[in-house]
Amino acid sequence: MAEPLFDRLALIGIGLIGSSLAQVARREGLVGEIAISTRSKKTLERARELNLGDVYTLDPAEAVSDADLVVLCIPVGACDAMMQTIAGSLKPGAILTDVGSVKMSVIDQIAPHVPDTVHFIPGHPIAGTEHSGPDAGFPDLFQNRWCILTPDKSTSQDAIDRLAAFWRGCGSDVELMEPGRHDLVLAITSHLPQLISYNIVGTADDLETVTKSEVIKYSAGGFRDFTRLAASDPTMWRDVCLHNRDAILEMLGRFSEDLSAMQRAIRWGDAGVLYDLFSRTRSIRKSIIEAGQETPAPDFGRPHEKTRD
Amino acid sequence: MAEPLFDRLALIGIGLIGSSLAQVARREGLVGEIAISTRSKKTLERARELNLGDVYTLDPAEAVSDADLVVLCIPVGACDAMMQTIAGSLKPGAILTDVGSVKMSVIDQIAPHVPDTVHFIPGHPIAGTEHSGPDAGFPDLFQNRWCILTPDKSTSQDAIDRLAAFWRGCGSDVELMEPGRHDLVLAITSHLPQLISYNIVGTADDLETVTKSEVIKYSAGGFRDFTRLAASDPTMWRDVCLHNRDAILEMLGRFSEDLSAMQRAIRWGDAGVLYDLFSRTRSIRKSIIEAGQETPAPDFGRPHEKTRD
CATH class of the missing domain: 1.10.3660.10 (6-phosphogluconate dehydrogenase C-terminal like domain)
Incomplete structure (x- = not known):
């Protein structure tokens, strides 16, 4: 198995998408360690029972503090509040992305909070099922599906390449697109x-x-x-x-x-x-x-x- | 295998539904012989290649002439014209039914042509796929699906029971309903x-x-x-x-x-x-x-x- 692309992945939210990401990232050796944070204690316990990660915490700031890749797997309306909580704890050099089905609004909510040292690259895997929650996840969810990334022009090409490599490792094809x-x-x-x-x-x-x-x-x-x-x-x-x-x-x-x-x-x-x-x-x-x-x-x-x- | 329910089944039209009926009726031994008629020569030849029946004819009147069960598997707009062609050839005592997704209009089109000696029982199996034509048929199509029959009050109970037994033999549950x-x-x-x-x-x-x-x-x-x-x-x-x-x-x-x-x-x-x-x-x-x-x-x-x- 190749060297992991990221030493530590933080998944904020562990529903269908977060759980599937955890499973495929581990199976494919894409990341060293997985930190999981979610708002509900019950869901966090379930994630632990399913052995989806390595570190579990109800505090998202703690989860992201040492992460090289942070993926927000939360409803698109929750991004602004989440950024207020985690922005100060993001690690310099980290890549911050999301999986939301809307990009303009997510950028409006997230971008103002992102420290200069962090690479923010909005993302959206076009994959899903009708089921929700950590139990609904499975590692093949992204196989053969497209993942759209919508970086702005100032984004580091190296960061885009690394995030694209992560999604390809999950089985997806990657496309860059303008958020609108x-x-x-x-x-x-x-x-x-x-x-x-x-x-x-x-x-x-x-x-x-x-x-x-x-x-x-x-x-x-x-x-x-x-x-x-x-x-x-x-x-x-x-x-x-x-x-x-x-x-x-x-x-x-x-x-x-x-x-x-x-x-x-x-x-x-x-x-x-x-x-x-x-x-x-x-x-x-x-x-x-x-x-x-x-x-x-x-x-x-x-x-x-x-x-x- | 039990005695067939009908000596001869005539299928008028051999698309997805007709082809599936032919296959399940033969597999389950529900009928003795199957006569197939369809408007297009090419489709009839395909039905023959697929070995769906015993008798093949472009003349629907010939197909029904000796049949104890006649099933019209044609678009609902074609019923009136079809009845003008076959009504005079229907066998006394035969059951005539259809599979159309509309019942009031089918009754309006068919009923005036039905001889007194023939039992007309409108029907509709709630089953299908997005594919059409004889190649699309498969014997399990009706398995575990409902078939609705909409006989009027004067219909022979014995005829209803025999047709219901046929559909149950195809794997369906049968429900009686008022056509409207x-x-x-x-x-x-x-x-x-x-x-x-x-x-x-x-x-x-x-x-x-x-x-x-x-x-x-x-x-x-x-x-x-x-x-x-x-x-x-x-x-x-x-x-x-x-x-x-x-x-x-x-x-x-x-x-x-x-x-x-x-x-x-x-x-x-x-x-x-x-x-x-x-x-x-x-x-x-x-x-x-x-x-x-x-x-x-x-x-x-x-x-x-x-x-x-």
């Missing part, structure tokens, strides 16, 4: 799908004409596909909405406009418009499969054998 | 999710600010979940829209109303409303998993190991 562009791209590839999923599950839940048990029984007709995203962590997604507001509202506006056009075509029985709309969308899935970002197995590869009786 | 209720329930559990998926993929495809290659690369952020349904057969779904218009427009209206409320909460930064909305949707997925209609594996059980390089 990141927020726009993610608004369509992630935030809008998430909000649409929450919305349709909410609509179904509210119906007085169709019972919840009917929705559950017949969900294999398509509905169940949406329930996966809608089972994601509510705090994380509340913060994404609040912190990427403009890009999200822009995408929601476009989506609603298109939906109104479809609704009109259905009302007026415009078969040609509907057929054309339903035909153009197949190729994009094919491209996603070819890009290695989706399984070619039918039905996401869900099991179809008998699972009860 | 079916169309309402499916509008929320299947048709709305389908249309929302088509719409969001269309919105992404139309963006001038984010490139298609960015949408593809970062689709693991959630977008790819929607591309599965959006890859479904466009003819089938065009027909569903045209034939379940009122229920679909009702559900689209409610969805849009709810989306506007969410949009407003995002615009005004109403954190409490967003958190509550995002919290209430987890339990429904849990119930769907408990009902055996979804896998508990994270990310639909998609593979997370390395798949390229």
Whole structure:
């Protein structure tokens, strides 16, 4: 196994992403020691039981004090307060990064607190599942997924290279992007799908004409596909909405406009418009499969054998 | 193996559903002989190559003439024309059913043509994948899924029992339902999710600010979940829209109303409303998993190991 890239990694927050990072970093020998800090005592104890790190503390300032790489794995709305706590304890020369799904707001919250001696490189691994918490983590989460870094022009190239090497070691491809562009791209590839999923599950839940048990029984007709995203962590997604507001509202506006056009075509029985709309969308899935970002197995590869009786 | 339930099954249409039915009916010994008819010569030849049946014909009237069970596996908009072709050839005592995702319109199209000696029982297996055509079929498709039958009050109980036994033999649970209720329930559990998926993929495809290659690369952020349904057969779904218009427009209206409320909460930064909305949707997925209609594996059980390089 090669020399570790960093002597000490501090993970602030140990949910799905933090736990997965701890597991892959250790498996691949990317870091010497792992310090874990989280707000909840219960979660910290669970991380210890799962043996995710080497040092466990409820004090994030303590966790970062000796770390060469600090990764904030917390909701995007919590960055400013966290920086007020840890900024003074960051080690000179350390790299500070995050994993948040929004970058402009995270930069606004973090950058003002960063000491001159610390390299701040915002980051976002495009990977996840619908499960949360330290138990949800697994070391292959980042395998074959993209990690976007959004450094500014003054950032040390050496620091960027070292952080990119860390993510590649986790199995990811790395892309550099301007933070505003990141927020726009993610608004369509992630935030809008998430909000649409929450919305349709909410609509179904509210119906007085169709019972919840009917929705559950017949969900294999398509509905169940949406329930996966809608089972994601509510705090994380509340913060994404609040912190990427403009890009999200822009995408929601476009989506609603298109939906109104479809609704009109259905009302007026415009078969040609509907057929054309339903035909153009197949190729994009094919491209996603070819890009290695989706399984070619039918039905996401869900099991179809008998699972009860 | 038990005595077959029907001496001869005629499958009119041999796409995903017809092909899966042929395979499970043969594997389970549910029928003696299988006659297959489809409009396209190429598809019929493919069915023959796949050895899906015993008799192959381009003439549906010939296929049904000696059949005890006739299953129409065709788009819901094609039922009236098909009945004009086959009604005079149906065997006295035969059961005629279909697999369409809409029931009121199918009944309107089929019932006027059905001879008094034939038992017409509309049906709908709540099962499918995003793939179409005879190659997409597999015998476990109906396993552990619901099949809804919507007979009217004058239908022979014996015929209902025999058709229900056939579907149970295919691995399904059977439920009887009033056709109007079916169309309402499916509008929320299947048709709305389908249309929302088509719409969001269309919105992404139309963006001038984010490139298609960015949408593809970062689709693991959630977008790819929607591309599965959006890859479904466009003819089938065009027909569903045209034939379940009122229920679909009702559900689209409610969805849009709810989306506007969410949009407003995002615009005004109403954190409490967003958190509550995002919290209430987890339990429904849990119930769907408990009902055996979804896998508990994270990310639909998609593979997370390395798949390229």
